[in-house]
Amino acid sequence: MREYGRLRVYEVNLGSYTLLITASGGHIYELITDLSGGGVDHLYGVARGKGGRFIPVYGTIKRCANGHQIVVEGGKDVKECPICGAPIETDTETVIEALRDVALEVDEVLVGTDPDTEGEKIAFDIVNVVLPVNKNVRRVEFHEVTKRAIINAVENPRSLDLNLVKAQLVRRVEDRWIGFSLSSRLQTDFWKGFCREILSSDVKESRYRRYAELCMTYRNSYRNLSAGRVQTPVLGWIIDTYRKHEASKTLFIKLVLGELSLEIPIPPERRKGIKRDIVKLRVRVKDLVRSEEEVNPLPPYTTDSVLYDISSKLKLPTQRAMQILQELFELGFITYHRTDSTRVSDTGKAVAREYMQEILGSDADKYFRPRSWGEGGAHECIRPTRPIDAERLRSLIEEGIIEPVRRISRTHFAVYDLIFRRFMASQSTPAKVRRVRGVLLLEAVLDSGEEVDLGEQGFEVVEEMMFDGFNRFYRVIYVRRPPEEGLYEVGKELFQLKEWYTQPLHTYASIVREMKEKEIGRPSTYAKIVDTLFKRKYVALSRSRSGIVPLLLGEKVYQYLTSRYGGLVSEERTRVLERKMRSVEEGKVDYYSLVTELLEELTDFKLLGR
Numbered sequence: 001m002r003e004y005g006r007l008r009v010y011e012v013n014l015g016s017y018t019l020l021i022t023a024s025g026g027h028i029y030e031l032i033t034d035l036s037g038g039g040v041d042h043l044y045g046v047a048r049g050k051g052g053r054f055i056p057v058y059g060t061i062k063r064c065a066n067g068h069q070i071v072v073e074g075g076k077d078v079k080e081c082p083i084c085g086a087p088i089e090t091d092t093e094t095v096i097e098a099l100r101d102v103a104l105e106v107d108e109v110l111v112g113t114d115p116d117t118e119g120e121k122i123a124f125d126i127v128n129v130v131l132p133v134n135k136n137v138r139r140v141e142f143h144e145v146t147k148r149a150i151i152n153a154v155e156n157p158r159s160l161d162l163n164l165v166k167a168q169l170v171r172r173v174e175d176r177w178i179g180f181s182l183s184s185r186l187q188t189d190f191w192k193g194f195c196r197e198i199l200s201s202d203v204k205e206s207r208y209r210r211y212a213e214l215c216m217t218y219r220n221s222y223r224n225l226s227a228g229r230v231q232t233p234v235l236g237w238i239i240d241t242y243r244k245h246e247a248s249k250t251l252f253i254k255l256v257l258g259e260l261s262l263e264i265p266i267p268p269e270r271r272k273g274i275k276r277d278i279v280k281l282r283v284r285v286k287d288l289v290r291s292e293e294e295v296n297p298l299p300p301y302t303t304d305s306v307l308y309d310i311s312s313k314l315k316l317p318t319q320r321a322m323q324i325l326q327e328l329f330e331l332g333f334i335t336y337h338r339t340d341s342t343r344v345s346d347t348g349k350a351v352a353r354e355y356m357q358e359i360l361g362s363d364a365d366k367y368f369r370p371r372s373w374g375e376g377g378a379h380e381c382i383r384p385t386r387p388i389d390a391e392r393l394r395s396l397i398e399e400g401i402i403e404p405v406r407r408i409s410r411t412h413f414a415v416y417d418l419i420f421r422r423f424m425a426s427q428s429t430p431a432k433v434r435r436v437r438g439v440l441l442l443e444a445v446l447d448s449g450e451e452v453d454l455g456e457q458g459f460e461v462v463e464e465m466m467f468d469g470f471n472r473f474y475r476v477i478y479v480r481r482p483p484e485e486g487l488y489e490v491g492k493e494l495f496q497l498k499e500w501y502t503q504p505l506h507t508y509a510s511i512v513r514e515m516k517e518k519e520i521g522r523p524s525t526y527a528k529i530v531d532t533l534f535k536r537k538y539v540a541l542s543r544s545r546s547g548i549v550p551l552l553l554g555e556k557v558y559q560y561l562t563s564r565y566g567g568l569v570s571e572e573r574t575r576v577l578e579r580k581m582r583s584v585e586e587g588k589v590d591y592y593s594l595v596t597e598l599l600e601e602l603t604d605f606k607l608l609g610r
């Protein structure tokens with residue numbers, strides 16, 4: 001290990017060549033924020049040159065002692081934070097200088113940033129930084145941090161994908177323009193109106209009172225407000241789902257019948273009068289039909305589905321989940337976690353084969369069924385990089401055979417375990433089960449002796465696992481013995497009346513799933529969007545209702561935005577834009593025309609331009 005300024009450089013000898021490995025630590029350039037621009041016509045960090053062409057102006061990233069990020073044009077002389085006055089502590093300028101120093105000493109520079117549009121933009125910057133000192137620069141791409149993948153990448157370098165870089169530039173400019181224009185309207189115009197309403201004397205509701213102090217402190221503007229093309233529609237879903245949730249309160253009977261536990265909604269017209277007085281239930285089980293079925297495994301994880309499971313099974317917020325995935329990737333335990341591909345490479349299939357042969361021996365043939373789950377492309381599903389399950393990984397680390405460079409928590413193992421199992425299941429044979437379907441007829445007997453018909457309810461259950469197949473690795477099938485046909489009397493101790501909501505609230509998990517289904521947001525932004533809504537205090541977590549509820553501020557912000565800028569932040573407009581950005585990535589749409597379109601749109605809404 002050697003040090004070049006702040007940069008640590010590791011030397012690895014691979015026989016025919018030696019690799020010097022270092023990390024840029026993320027972005028080295030960012031759009032500038034100062035708007036003065038010395039005579040240049042600036043639109044929030046984007047200069048308009050001759051003939052109206054746009055030039056995004058990037059600068060190095062400085063950070064003050066209090067963590068403020070400062071990016072200004074020609075910022076070399078800035079020694080103090082313009083926000084808080086604290087001294088500047090770090091500047092990516094030093095990373096850039098160190099990268100040049102290293103580049104001077106080597107024959108070839110290989111840039112191995114993350115395999116997505118953001119990574120391509122960082123690669124683009126690094127290439128430009130070292131090009132003056134070393135002409136021999138190429139891009140390498142790997143989706144897992146393993147020796148095999150890295151050697152393969154090093155031996156197959158490619159040139160930069162400028163379409164990806166352009167797509168990232170458009171995304172950044174779009175974010176910046178929407179952020180600075182729409183968000184600044186919220187921070188001043190909206191905020192003043194909101195506070196007038198809050199502080200008006202006739203409002204006594206407690207929902208309102210909690211904001212009064214905030215309005216007194218920040219009279220004319222409040223910076224913790226933002227809007228966005230993805231953020232705002234998602235806020236709308238949470239509000240909408242909450243309304244449906246509120247309207248969906250229903251009386252349920254919770255009932256245990258043999259090994260079956262059922263929750264049966266009572267039709268509204270039969271609800272009246274029976275709430276307290278049920279003495280017993282009569283349940284007729286009929287029309288049982290048995291069938292043998294094959295059940296297929298689910299595909300391996302993509303970003304949205306892994307976030308869904310981590311959130312619902314491990315109860316982790318999505319932002320924390322992404323952090324753990326990032327760490328597992330960097331440790332070389334899993335493939336790249338920002339992906340919407342379910343494809344399994346030959347390497348992946350080999351990992352599954354090796355694992356199954358090792359733990360199942362001669363039975364492996366019965367369980368191993370390699371599947372590709374999609375075709376072509378460099379992108380892959382999220383899967384383990386080695387045939388080592390969570391339990392063995394833990395003991396290998398305890399024995400010091402694997403020495404991870406960071407501490408591995410129980411949560412890391414739990415997330416790895418999910419990924420490992422889901423992947424093995426995806427490479428395994430179908431399960432064979434015997435399923436039973438039937439109908440329950442329900443009747444309540446009241447205190448008065450009166451009998452009330454509660455309608456009928458279908459049910460189905462797996463009564464026998466004939467072959468477990470993939471379920472051995474990732475359990476989705478549970479065996480329960482169904483009741484036989486006949487009439488059952490169910491006493492008070494075996495049922496319960498409960499008021500609950502048929503429409504569940506949104507959760508971290510369901511929001512991410514909806515974003516994926518509706519093509520709003522991308523693997524790299526799913527977690528951040530949800531997190532932002534919490535940080536802005538637009539929404540909150542309700543433990544008693546197990547879901548996310550909108551707060552008054554969130555509702556008002558949404559109202560303000562949709563009434564004034566509805567066309568800008570609508571779900572449909574966002575979806576169309578996302579598709580266009582993907583077309584830029586594929587080189588099918590000129591990024592320049594898209595930037596122009598965005599500017600015209602924002603000008604039409606009187607948000608940009610002059």
Ligand SMILES: [Zn+2]
Pocket residue numbers: 064065066067068081082083084085086
């Ligand atoms: Zn500062």
